[in-house]
Amino acid sequence: MKIHEYQAKELLRAAGVPVLAGKVARTPDEAAAAFTALGTPICAVKAQIHAGGRGKGMVKGSTQRGVELAKSADDAARIAKGLLDQTLVTIQTGPEGQVVHQVFVESGCAIERELYCAILVDRHAGSPVLIASTAGGMDIEEVAHKTPELIITEPFDPDRGLSAWQTRVLSARLGLPAASWRAAEQFFKALTKAFVNLDASLLEINPLVLTKDGTMVALDAKMTFDDNALFRHKDVAALRDESEEEPAETRAAAAGLSYVKLNGTIGCLVNGAGLAMSTMDLVKYHGGEPANFLDVGGGADVKQVTEAFRIILSDKNVKAILVNIFGGIMRCTTIATALIEASKTVGFTVPLVVRLEGTEVEEGKKILANSGTTIITADGLTDAAKKVVAASKGLKA
Amino acid sequence: MSILVNRDTRVICQGITGKVGEFHTRGCLDYGTRMVGGVTPGKGGEKVADLPVFDTVAEAVAATGANATMIFVPPAFAADAILEAVGAEIPLVIAITEGIPVIDMARVMPVVRASKSRLIGPNCPGVITPGQCKIGIMPGYIHTPGHVGVMSRSGTLTYEAVWQLTQLGHGQSTCVGLGGDPLVGSSFIDILALFEADPDTHSILMMGEIGGSAEEEAAEFVKHHVTKPVAAFIAGQTAPPGKRMGHAGAIISGGKGTAEAKLAALKDAGIEVAASPADMGAAMVRAIENKHKNKKK
Incomplete structure (x- = not known):
């Protein structure tokens, strides 16, 4: 789960990580009032969307950037007006962009140097790691690719956190003046603690700023949380902003389904994540484009399958649907019955190709054949893919 | 021959009194796996599928000579269940549970790596040696x-x-x-x-x-x-x-x-x-x- 920058900063402030004073605004007047209340000569007005690259991003149909400096309350209102309810396109949003519903007005600071730091769980190390670099404000993927020697990595134990010596290694390699090492130690320790205590899966500070007076400040903050741990962080779960998410994905999650919307024309309904990904690959291999990833899980019932079909059909691009089930624990007869029930309640407007394999497959196929529905059955993966691709183009396989 | 499991593997199920744990314990028994018991804290002395249930893994190992465990404990407690199995020195720990917080696993990993136990999973279907032993779903x-x-x-x-x-x-x-x-x-x-x-x-x-x-x-x-x-x-x-x-x-x-x-x-x-x-x-x-x-x- 992702949250906004201003929400991340509230969490970090509470965890003892130095951040600048700021206020969220939902109208230009609120932005002006925020500027006045903060009382610094310069403020940054920042679009709040769940995507990075805002500084370089631009509002559709104007020259308004996603982040701009304001020197007066009027200035802040003008920038907020240019952003609010507008569509911001950044390198991470894709060409369709994302609508800005709120801006964050944040006081300025005197920047000495811009650095980069992030915390994530490293699969190879089997532990969380803190990654830092002198290349602040830049695209870290590019830095890692072109100048990997600029990236510093320190793994740490979730309970012990970073040791003081590890923060000194970071400070020295980041070239921080010795007078700031203590500030850096406090910063890194608070940040790693926040990561662990909040069950984050990514905590990225880009840029991390060394100020003119030698302190460390998180100028930006991007936080993503481990969905599997939200059950023990009700306060974090409450920060979810559904307006930032694909509505169909939110709906699927509520039904216990795993769904990701894509841009193709062939809807997919599959059991198991690996098989669901493979089914998308199969569709593509045979010249089609998958419209979605959808895993109904191991024990889907009629209700879930019905909801799954409704979600797939809510995507107007869908021209045909492929159901691919390998019955293990889930019996083919159960899924066949569910398919027929669902097709009666949902009412299909596009061709439906079904491939069943596994437990009670023959009985399952019989149920489909005798159902009187227009379901197209398939034998094997290749046959299913060919049939659904043809059907999506209005042809017969 | 085969790897990890064979017809002599003696298996317990952690979380055996849960709906899913019991269902798959029966499935493994039907396949011919030598299931020898189960563990659910507070339910020691009960029976599931005719198998004895113990309060702790250590007790289960002492009583049954189990050398493998299959874990169906819910995600919030699964990391602890893995640590308990490793603590009881079970050579093969297979965690089926899906949805364990990754930080919990980051706490488990160094303990597993320093032990003699091998962990398979979590969030996996298990291990099977066809015709001999099935541990999983x-x-x-x-x-x-x-x-x-x-x-x-x-x-x-x-x-x-x-x-x-x-x-x-x-x-x-x-x-x-x-x-x-x-x-x-x-x-x-x-x-x-x-x-x-x-x-x-x-x-x-x-x-x-x-x-x-x-x-x-x-x-x-x-x-x-x-x-x-x-x-x-x-x-x-x-x-x-x-x-x-x-x-x-x-x-x-x-x-x-x-x-x-x-x-x-x-x-x-x-x-x-x-x-x-x-x-x-x-x-x-x-x-x-x-x-x-x-x-x-």
């Missing part, structure tokens, strides 16, 4: 005893591959589900080493997916340490970056974990790559035939 009947070692990060995709192998007349020595989470106890490399050393395994089929770099590391290992024919498939070739595809670990992030990079590494290591998921079994057959041809030359 896979449908037993699709498997046939034979000589292909199968390993995968996904459940149903493994069933698909096993089914294709069985249809083509190739049985399996052992099938191992590694799990779909970012942090799992055993990697492709760990299992490759076991398959390479197992005289009953003649070839190896692996199913990877997007996210992380386990497949690239496996390819590197195959290049230098594996003499048996290897075939592979990578799921998620059409998955967009930044989106989690069902499995917590199946995500392309920061330009890392793409299918292209994995496929390139596999091909570079001389591994036969399946073009589509329908081609997994056939790719294994091609890899075996190619190896034979090369030997004759």
Whole structure:
């Protein structure tokens, strides 16, 4: 789960990580009032969307950037007006962009140097790691690719956190003046603690700023949380902003389904994540484009399958649907019955190709054949893919 | 021969009194697995499927001589269940539970690595040696005893591959589900080493997916340490970056974990790559035939 920058900063402030004073605004007047209340000569007005690259991003149909400096309350209102309810396109949003519903007005600071730091769980190390670099404000993927020697990595134990010596290694390699090492130690320790205590899966500070007076400040903050741990962080779960998410994905999650919307024309309904990904690959291999990833899980019932079909059909691009089930624990007869029930309640407007394999497959196929529905059955993966691709183009396989 | 489990493996189930734990304990018993007991704190002395239930893993091991455990404990308590099994020095710990917080696993990993126990999973279908022992949730009947070692990060995709192998007349020595989470106890490399050393395994089929770099590391290992024919498939070739595809670990992030990079590494290591998921079994057959041809030359 992702949250906004201003929400991340509230969490970090509470965890003892130095951040600048700021206020969220939902109208230009609120932005002006925020500027006045903060009382610094310069403020940054920042679009709040769940995507990075805002500084370089631009509002559709104007020259308004996603982040701009304001020197007066009027200035802040003008920038907020240019952003609010507008569509911001950044390198991470894709060409369709994302609508800005709120801006964050944040006081300025005197920047000495811009650095980069992030915390994530490293699969190879089997532990969380803190990654830092002198290349602040830049695209870290590019830095890692072109100048990997600029990236510093320190793994740490979730309970012990970073040791003081590890923060000194970071400070020295980041070239921080010795007078700031203590500030850096406090910063890194608070940040790693926040990561662990909040069950984050990514905590990225880009840029991390060394100020003119030698302190460390998180100028930006991007936080993503481990969905599997939200059950023990009700306060974090409450920060979810559904307006930032694909509505169909939110709906699927509520039904216990795993769904990701894509841009193709062939809807997919599959059991198991690996098989669901493979089914998308199969569709593509045979010249089609998958419209979605959808895993109904191991024990889907009629209700879930019905909801799954409704979600797939809510995507107007869908021209045909492929159901691919390998019955293990889930019996083919159960899924066949569910398919027929669902097709009666949902009412299909596009061709439906079904491939069943596994437990009670023959009985399952019989149920489909005798159902009187227009379901197209398939034998094997290749046959299913060919049939659904043809059907999506209005042809017969 | 086989790897990890065989007809002599003595298995307990942690979480045996839960609905899912009991269901799959019965499934394993039906397959012929030597289930010897179960553990649920506070329910010691009860019976499930005629098996004794114990309060702690240590008691269960002392009473039954169990040398493997299958964990169905709910996600919030599963990491602790793994630690309890490791603490009781059970040699093989198979965690089926899906949805364990990754920080919990980061606490478990160093303990497992410093111990003599091997952890498989979590978020995996389990391990099966066809005709001998099934520990997990896979449908037993699709498997046939034979000589292909199968390993995968996904459940149903493994069933698909096993089914294709069985249809083509190739049985399996052992099938191992590694799990779909970012942090799992055993990697492709760990299992490759076991398959390479197992005289009953003649070839190896692996199913990877997007996210992380386990497949690239496996390819590197195959290049230098594996003499048996290897075939592979990578799921998620059409998955967009930044989106989690069902499995917590199946995500392309920061330009890392793409299918292209994995496929390139596999091909570079001389591994036969399946073009589509329908081609997994056939790719294994091609890899075996190619190896034979090369030997004759």
